[in-house]
Amino acid sequence: MPQKDIAAMERAINRIEQAISERYTQLGKELLDLAETNQQVIDQLLDELIHLRKELADNQGERSCQRCSAFNRSDSRFCTRCGYELEGGVYETTH
Numbered sequence: 001m002p003q004k005d006i007a008a009m010e011r012a013i014n015r016i017e018q019a020i021s022e023r024y025t026q027l028g029k030e031l032l033d034l035a036e037t038n039q040q041v042i043d044q045l046l047d048e049l050i051h052l053r054k055e056l057a058d059n060q061g062e063r064s065c066q067r068c069s070a071f072n073r074s075d076s077r078f079c080t081r082c083g084y085e086l087e088g089g090v091y092e093t094t095h
C-alpha cells in the first residue's frame, strides 16, 4: 500500500475519532442540562407534595414525627415508622 494512502487513512481515522469525541462531549452537556432542569421540576413538585401532605395531615389531626417526618394519628404515642416518641399528643407526657 502506497505511503500517501496510509496517511489519508490515518487522517480519516482521526476525523472519525474527533467526531465521536465531540458527540460524547455534546451528549454529556445535554444530559447535564436535562438532569438539572428535571431536578428543579422534581424539587418543586416535592415541595408542593410535602406542603399538601402536611396540610392534609393538619386537617386530619395528624402530627409529623420530629425525627423522620412520618405522619401519625393524633392519638399515637410513638411514630409508626421509626418508633420515636411523639410530642404534643393527647396522652400525658412522662417527662
Ligand SMILES: [Zn+2]
Pocket: 065, 066, 067, 068, 069, 070, 079, 080, 081, 082, 083, 084
Ligand atoms: Zn418517626
